[in-house]
Amino acid sequence: MPPHPHPLPLLQADCSNCFALCCVALPFAKSNDFAVNKPAGTPCTNLRQDFRCGIHTQLRDKGFQGCTVFDCFGAGQQVSQVTFGGRDWRTDPDTARPMFDVFPVMRQLHELLFYLAEALTLPAAAPVHADLRRVLATTEEWTRADAAALTALDVSALRQDANTLLLTTSELVRAKVPGRxxxxxxxxxxxxxxxxxxxxxxxxxxxxxxxxxxxxxxxxxxxxxxxxxxxxxxxxxxxxxxxxxxxxxxxxxxxxxxxxxxxxxxxxxxxxx
Incomplete structure (x- = not known):
């Protein structure tokens, strides 16, 4: 079956199906965006046992504005429920390190899918739609790979291939605007x-x-x-x-x-x- 041409619904974060990967896998640096320092792979002190944030409704007031800005584009639930089949890092500690390593990779893939999917909705980009579908299909296939393959993936090479098409898309769309x-x-x-x-x-x-x-x-x-x-x-x-x-x-x-x-x-x- 060919990939869905516009997978935006799959690229929206669903925290209820994620094991709080953004609250654990990623590092925080104390700044205007984060009230504390937190190393990668260490759970945030505000994280509850049910993988929910204990101060979710007060994040900005408590100095965690950065948390309100971050979006994984659906990578969290993909890693939690697909790559690791619903096994969580608390009850299955052996999954912790590979899960935390895969999450940033998956996040980049899902962000790339977001851009490619949007480009396919733009009529002005019709001349490159076929190539966009090709790269989108390749990227989607990578999101279904196992943890070892994802960790070894050269995401930058994949992004470079896609970026050429996204640049062309941008030029085609903006060319429709009159004037300089x-x-x-x-x-x-x-x-x-x-x-x-x-x-x-x-x-x-x-x-x-x-x-x-x-x-x-x-x-x-x-x-x-x-x-x-x-x-x-x-x-x-x-x-x-x-x-x-x-x-x-x-x-x-x-x-x-x-x-x-x-x-x-x-x-x-x-x-x-």
């Missing part, structure tokens, strides 16, 4: 005053937009892949049709109910005013 488009790829725009800016079709790949003022900015059809939106002001901004925008990027930013976003994403709970 701004190129801010990888630019340092930290704290930049871009309120009300016309950024339609702009290339913002990998741009540092930390604490930038993008209120009322028009970001329709802008390429947002890898853009750092931590504390960026997106109040009243228009991101409809923004290319490769993710939920974690929105979670890291500041917006309001009037911020317009793609229909596949949701307004973060902290975007209240």
């Amino acid at each position: 488009k701004k190129n801010h790829r990888g630019a340092d725009l930290m704290g930049a005053r871009l309120a009300g800016a016309d950024l339609r079709g702009a290339n913002l790949r990998g741009a540092y937009l930390i604490a930038a003022d993008l209120s009322r900015a028009d970001l329709r059809t802008a390429d947002m892949i890898g853009a750092d939106l931590r504390d960026a002001n997106l109040r009243d901004a228009d991101l409809r049709g923004a290319v490769f925008l993710t939920q974690p990027q929105l979670n890291a930013a500041r917006g309001n109910p009037a911020t317009r976003i793609p229909p596949t994403l949701t307004h973060p709970a902290h975007w209240t005013t």
